[in-house]
Amino acid sequence: MNPKLARFGISLLLGIGVAAAAPPRLSPPDDLFKAGTLSPVMPAPEIALSGTDGKPFSMARFRGKVVLLAFGFSNCGEVCPITLATLAGARKKLGAAAGDVQVVYVTVDPERDDAAQMRKFLGSFDPTFIGGVGTRPQIDSAQKSYGISSSKIVHADGSYSIGHSSSIYLIDRTGRLAAVMPYGHPVDDFVHDLKILLRG
Amino acid sequence: MSRPFRITLLLPLVALLCALAWAGFTPIHVASREKLFEIPRGTYARRMAGDKVEILPAKIRLTLGIEDILLLRNLDEVPQVFGPTIMMPGQSFRLPFERAASYQFVCSAHASGQMTIEVEDEPVMPWERIRWRVREWREKKAG
Numbered sequence: 001m002n003p004k005l006a007r008f009g010i011s012l013l014l015g016i017g018v019a020a021a022a023p024p025r026l027s028p029p030d031d032l033f034k035a036g037t038l039s040p041v042m043p044a045p046e047i048a049l050s051g052t053d054g055k056p057f058s059m060a061r062f063r064g065k066v067v068l069l070a071f072g073f074s075n076c077g078e079v080c081p082i083t084l085a086t087l088a089g090a091r092k093k094l095g096a097a098a099g100d101v102q103v104v105y106v107t108v109d110p111e112r113d114d115a116a117q118m119r120k121f122l123g124s125f126d127p128t129f130i131g132g133v134g135t136r137p138q139i140d141s142a143q144k145s146y147g148i149s150s151s152k153i154v155h156a157d158g159s160y161s162i163g164h165s166s167s168i169y170l171i172d173r174t175g176r177l178a179a180v181m182p183y184g185h186p187v188d189d190f191v192h193d194l195k196i197l198l199r200g
Numbered sequence: 201m202s203r204p205f206r207i208t209l210l211l212p213l214v215a216l217l218c219a220l221a222w223a224g225f226t227p228i229h230v231a232s233r234e235k236l237f238e239i240p241r242g243t244y245a246r247r248m249a250g251d252k253v254e255i256l257p258a259k260i261r262l263t264l265g266i267e268d269i270l271l272l273r274n275l276d277e278v279p280q281v282f283g284p285t286i287m288m289p290g291q292s293f294r295l296p297f298e299r300a301a302s303y304q305f306v307c308s309a310h311a312s313g314q315m316t317i318e319v320e321d322e323p324v325m326p327w328e329r330i331r332w333r334v335r336e337w338r339e340k341k342a343g
Binding site (some may be wrong): 033042167181 | 279281282283285286287288290291292293294295296298303306
């Protein structure tokens, strides 16, 4: 082989080797949310409903606690039970700190979900969960504030289910909408983000 | 075959091999892991006027470990719903992804009202990196 060509080839390979030896990629810092974050952070829209605990349901009422807010309905067969089980799991994993976390769940099905029905449904996951119920106009107003969409799906037998937005809103102790967790995140992601909010 | 002719033939081949080796073996680095999209001012007004122009692509592709954070900015005068949240005028929404999958979101900035985000695994094999770089280059070229 031509020695000049060989030297050229070796130099090129060395150059590629140097270029390829880039520093390892760093993991994201631990204080970054797993959820989506809004910037600038704004106050969580107010909701005026009735609580399943017999008290008025408003976001102002929960100031001082970190709030996990979601929308759903008690006849939901999949999304809501998974969401609520995940939130219950996150509270359990937080231990004593869970006392500073309030899960609130607003119905998108006011025709079927009264306070008693929602209380029974939520209580099967965690007795501390509080539901928000109200009239159709009140629920529509709450949904609009958070950009929640829902649509009725009528089945052949006349029964219906409801397709709805399934994100979970993370509200800090001062009532600001800090983050939004899309549906499907595991318990550990909630625990991670709740720890950040509880520290703050 | 004469020597100059051999070199003329060999050099482009060596250059191509070197380019492929670089594209395949060098880890991909980008300036930011955020992929930014902006909803421009007047989007809602245009839509209300019957303009069906698409502001954002119907499908956004993200790659874990490289560009795996979606950053949306609402520069419009009205709130916009993007999938999991509502963005007030002037607000940004930063959404990180950690799992490769196809995500369907409601998006009011789209005429269809829907948006798909394809999140793919980080390319680690040489041919995956080459394919990723070629695709990025073609997308940038297409504007």
